[in-house]
Amino acid sequence: MASNAPQTPSDFPSEAEAESRLTADRFDIIALIAKADRRRENTDNRAASAYYNAAIRTAAARPPADPDVVAQVARADAATRWLADHFRCHLLDALTDRGFTRDHQHPRFRESLDMMFGDMQRPDEYRQFPQKPMAHYYPGMTHIEFADTRALDWVTRLETRFPEMQREALAILASHDGFQPYIKAASSRPQQDHHGLLENADWSTLHLWQNGAAVDEHIRRCPIIYQTIIDYVPLCHIGPRAPSIMLSLLKPGAKIPPHTGMLNSRLICHLPLIVPPDCGFRVGTTTIKWEEGKVIAFDDSVEHEAWNNSAFDRLVLIFDIWRPELTQTERDQITAMFNVVDNYR
Structure with a gap:
């Protein structure tokens, strides 16, 4: 010391x-x-x-x-x-x-540690919406807003199961049971209001996988949705941090303000299940409308926001995958790092 x-x-x-x-x-x-x-x-x-x-x-x-x-x-x-x-x-x-001495670290992983510790500065990024992950910046990741899902071989198979998945979603949405505000108060950390969304049910979630484990009581209500994701999607596993498999509910008139996610070493995927008109989603400079049954993948370390200007609920299935350009060695080292971080006191 x-x-x-x-x-x-x-x-x-x-x-x-x-x-x-x-x-x-x-x-x-x-x-x-x-x-x-x-x-x-x-x-x-x-x-x-x-x-x-x-x-x-x-x-x-x-x-x-x-x-x-x-x-x-x-x-x-x-x-x-x-x-x-x-x-x-x-x-x-x-x-x-764990065997990941400096000489055995992938060069990009080693650079990410140097940036984390302040020994190295992030390269300047001259764009309106750069990658700004809140927890860990991983260098060398291609700047994208939305990924080309045609390059993801599992997407077509997943989308073929959409009608069955949507039927489960409609049954769940009929009651709203089990949904919790996405941003919850935590007594173990300083409290922030996050644009008025703290404990606000306007944006709420039903987790099927959370903190590194399946949530059985929720899976029982939508077994097809859960099992389809488990069977078809190459999920990003990083201890309790990822994946998150969750149903994201945005109530009528609600907005999710501009924000960035935690990591740029993964992509967030949406499968829109129930999307009324007048809903929108922006990542960086690109704004889209969700299309029911069509997967999108995006870099959530780029500023993004969402809104539901309709009079009906919007429901999207959310899960995460590794960035495709990461090698298995890099994935192992990132996972090991977060295992240490998450067990640090």
């Missing part, structure tokens, strides 16, 4: 006190830092980093006048550097244990 572990001031709020203060004001800088301190003391370093960074962002947006708060923000900044150093050592050691 480059420095000693951070220390929490003896008079700082407890975790319960910090949570109470954040419930009253999610921009309370001292409460954010206290929450980070207590998470770090409990060896939950990922949560600690999230709360320290939330405090730093809040202070940048709303500069505090109190010198004591300014000093605590400086301490939070030092703590984030310490945690970043700790994480770097942990990740590289774990990859070495």
Whole structure:
């Protein structure tokens, strides 16, 4: 380590006190830092980093006048550097244990780590809508908005099952049972409202595969949809991160604001199941209308948005696949990296 572990001031709020203060004001800088301190003391370093960074962002947006708060923000900044150093050592050691030493890393994977650690800058990308993944940028991926699904040999076979899949979807949509807001509150991370979609059922999902496992109670309601995806699609498996197999419900008048996804090493696929008129979907510079029964694949690290301007529900099946240009070695190394990340505390 480059420095000693951070220390929490003896008079700082407890975790319960910090949570109470954040419930009253999610921009309370001292409460954010206290929450980070207590998470770090409990060896939950990922949560600690999230709360320290939330405090730093809040202070940048709303500069505090109190010198004591300014000093605590400086301490939070030092703590984030310490945690970043700790994480770097942990990740590289774990990859070495799996046989992925620097000399055995695929060049693109090695570059992705260098960019993650700040040792290398992303190449400049002079376009209106570049790839901007929120979690991990993988270099050398062809810039696309929508992929040519004619190059995906499984698409035609999947689409032949559409009539049966749509019948299941119609039965599910008749009740809305089991759908949950896509963006849910999480007490383990700083809370953000995400354009008014937090706990908003206007955009909701029914997961068939989530957090690395099948969701049996939901699969029982649409076994044909689930089994068809499992049988025909070369899904992207990255521990609890991928795949997601889910029914995405967008209610009448609802909009999903412009945003970007987590990874650019995969493609997101939609099979539109129930699409009324006046629905649309934009990725980058290209806007389309979903066509029932016709698969689309796109890079969700490029800014995208969706809307339903009709008076009826829109239902799309969503799942993810690897970017076709990735070698098996790269897929194995990306998967190993996220296995380490997701088990890091």
